[in-house]
Amino acid sequence: MIELRNVSVAFGPVRALSDVDLLVAEGELVALLGPSGSGKSTLLRVVAGLEPPVAGTVVIDGRDVTYEPPQRRGIGFVFQHYAPFPHMTVRENVAFGLRVRRARRELIRRRVDELLAMVGLEKFAERRPHQLSGGQRQRMALARALAIEPRVLLLDEPFAALDAHVRRELRAWLRRLHDELGATTLMVTHDRAEAMELADRIAVLNDGRLEQVGPPGELYDNPQTPFVRDFIGDTTKIGGVIVRPDELELSHTPIDEAAEAMITRIVDLGPEIRVELTLADGAPAEARFARRRFRELDVRSGDVVWVRVAGDALVDQRPAGRTRVSLASGSAAS
Numbered sequence: 521m522i523e524l525r526n527v528s529v530a531f532g533p534v535r536a537l538s539d540v541d542l543l544v545a546e547g548e549l550v551a552l553l554g555p556s557g558s559g560k561s562t563l564l565r566v567v568a569g570l571e572p573p574v575a576g577t578v579v580i581d582g583r584d585v586t587y588e589p590p591q592r593r594g595i596g597f598v599f600q601h602y603a604p605f606p607h608m609t610v611r612e613n614v615a616f617g618l619r620v621r622r623a624r625r626e627l628i629r630r631r632v633d634e635l636l637a638m639v640g641l642e643k644f645a646e647r648r649p650h651q652l653s654g655g656q657r658q659r660m661a662l663a664r665a666l667a668i669e670p671r672v673l674l675l676d677e678p679f680a681a682l683d684a685h686v687r688r689e690l691r692a693w694l695r696r697l698h699d700e701l702g703a704t705t706l707m708v709t710h711d712r713a714e715a716m717e718l719a720d721r722i723a724v725l726n727d728g729r730l731e732q733v734g735p736p737g738e739l740y741d742n743p744q745t746p747f748v749r750d751f752i753g754d755t756t757k758i759g760g761v762i763v764r765p766d767e768l769e770l771s772h773t774p775i776d777e778a779a780e781a782m783i784t785r786i787v788d789l790g791p792e793i794r795v796e797l798t799l800a801d802g803a804p805a806e807a808r809f810a811r812r813r814f815r816e817l818d819v820r821s822g823d824v825v826w827v828r829v830a831g832d833a834l835v836d837q838r839p840a841g842r843t844r845v846s847l848a849s850g851s852a853a854s
């Protein structure tokens with residue numbers, strides 16, 4: 521378990537983190553999500569012991585480690601650009617942490633074999649790092665971090681340097697590995713799809729402060745601040761109401777509470793179709809549909825349609841949320 525209490529970090533006049541409280545439960549995978557410069561890496565480095573906080577406490581598995589050096593915290597750390605030892609083989613790189621801890625040779629051999637099998641690199645044990653692909657190198661980095669059997673795994677954008685396809689594969693693989701090992705994992709990403717797919721909970725950072733922490737679906741449906749709402753998913757405005765584009769429905773014929781709009785463009789995104797609209801007052805809006813649903817709609821660019829918030833859309837009264845208003849009194853009436 522990782523617990524941060526009131527943690528603040530400053531670099532001279534720059535406040536990188538302000539009063540951060542965060543609890544990552546045993547075996548949980550939490551993603552730190554936020555824009556560039558929001559303090560994600562700094563938070564991870566505080567947990568690792570690489571950055572001293574100016575205030576606050578770091579607790580790992582019930583032990584106050586605020587003043588403990590990194591090597592005594594029982595953590596594994598994987599960076600975005602992993603720098604392996606180029607002159608050592610994959611096997612030697614993975615064994616490194618165990619060797620400096622003076623583990624017995626037989627134990628090292630067995631453990632490294634297990635790890636290489638776990639990350640699917642058995643066949644590459646005798647290669648040197650430059651003979652691996654980017655994805656294989658990051659898997660080696662994970663094996664190396666896992667060698668000391670850490671209770672806590674810290675990942676700083678481990679797949680950011682890889683292409684989208686490999687990244688998606690490694691994502692699914694990492695989630696399985698995490699579940700098998702039961703480690704407590706904190707992972708930095710600025711990719712919201714990665715955070716939504718991988719994490720049990722997402723912690724959204726903005727300007728050194730935690731805006732909201734919760735399961736992906738909760739952040740999407742119930743953002744507590746405008747920042748979280750906009751950062752965690754797209755929004756569109758219709759009749760003064762801010763909604764997710766997938767919460768709109770379209771009709772060829774006038775329907776209750778709907779606004780009249782013209783379809784200006786249809787963009788095929790693969791699994792989803794984006795329908796760009798211009799409302800009667802000239803304001804732009806967009807709706808999104810799953811492929812099959814879109815086909816049923818049978819709409820084309822240039823069509824005049826009626827658009828409204830779907831009946832089953834989540835609507836709440838908070839400022840960051842959405843308020844159901846009658847669209848008939850908005851642009852549709854004119």
Ligand SMILES: Nc1ncnc2c1ncn2[C@@H]1O[C@H](COP(=O)(O)OP(=O)(O)OP(=O)(O)O)[C@@H](O)[C@H]1O
Binds near residue numbers: 536556561
């Ligand atoms: N060593 C440092 N010295 C001075 N300022 C720093 C240092 N490290 C980070 N900062 C500042 O602290 C703030 C948070 O940086 P941090 O690297 O934690 O952000 P991040 O969310 O990880 O960003 P990115 O996604 O771009 O990596 C930024 O304003 C950054 O400029």
